[in-house]
Amino acid sequence: MLLEGKDLSFRYHHGPWLFREIDVAIRTGEVVGLLGQNGCGKTTLGRILAGYDNPIKGKVLMNGLPLPGHGYCPVQMIFQHPERAVNPRWRLSKTITEGWVPDNDLLEKFNVRKEWLDRWPNELSGGELQRICIVRALGPQTRFLIADEITAMLDAITQARIFHSLLQIVRERNLGMLVISHDRHLIKRICDRIIFWENLVH
Numbered sequence: 429m430l431l432e433g434k435d436l437s438f439r440y441h442h443g444p445w446l447f448r449e450i451d452v453a454i455r456t457g458e459v460v461g462l463l464g465q466n467g468c469g470k471t472t473l474g475r476i477l478a479g480y481d482n483p484i485k486g487k488v489l490m491n492g493l494p495l496p497g498h499g500y501c502p503v504q505m506i507f508q509h510p511e512r513a514v515n516p517r518w519r520l521s522k523t524i525t526e527g528w529v530p531d532n533d534l535l536e537k538f539n540v541r542k543e544w545l546d547r548w549p550n551e552l553s554g555g556e557l558q559r560i561c562i563v564r565a566l567g568p569q570t571r572f573l574i575a576d577e578i579t580a581m582l583d584a585i586t587q588a589r590i591f592h593s594l595l596q597i598v599r600e601r602n603l604g605m606l607v608i609s610h611d612r613h614l615i616k617r618i619c620d621r622i623i624f625w626e627n628l629v630h
């Protein structure tokens with residue numbers, strides 16, 4: 429399967445163009461890094477590829493077709509700040525089952541403890557909440573993951589554990605993953621291929 433951003437252009441309001449007429453493609457089975465400086469537009473591109481925002485020009489296609497307009501999206505995004513990616517008024521049992529119902533194996537793989545699910549988002553640490561967001565994104569219909577600086581706020585050991593589990597699942601299920609980061613070492617360690625922002629936009 430192929431996720432493509434074709435001829436994409438985007439700017440906020442009437443501000444400067446973040447990118448113009450760029451092409452990006454990721455296949456299932458590939459872990460692709462997207463490296464670029466702070467503020468260049470990586471998150472914006474990720475949001476467009478996951479169907480959260482529309483490009484001003486161009487289109488996003490999965491196997492030649494637009495992403496579904498409703499229901500579970502096969503392109504799932506995991507965000508840098510998990511506390512902003514969950515509804516603060518929902519207990520975590522509701523959040524984690526928002527799109528599908530994860531089984532115990534997956535909860536165990538990401539060390540999500542059952543008792544956390546009775547709590548509110550502000551009663552978990554950032555790393556705990558991020559693991560819940562990752563599990564939420566791993567429904568059986570997921571084909572691509574956009575992982576946007578998902579461990580930037582975590583310590584090195586937690587970062588390594590999370591990526592170890594995530595890469596295992598990505599390989600097992602033959603998903604495609606775009607890893608957005610400005611951490612060259614992380615990207616070089618885990619990705620099959622790297623897209624450099626400066627090459628993408630020129």
Ligand SMILES: Nc1ncnc2c1ncn2[C@@H]1O[C@H](COP(=O)(O)OP(=O)(O)OP(=O)(O)O)[C@@H](O)[C@H]1O
Binds near residue numbers: 472
């Ligand atoms: N909703 C918005 N309205 C206006 N400008 C925005 C909006 N969201 C982001 N921007 C601006 O667009 C630019 C790109 O932001 P984006 O978050 O995509 O960059 P990034 O490469 O992911 O940055 P970082 O590595 O710091 O997370 C920034 O200058 C940002 O201030």
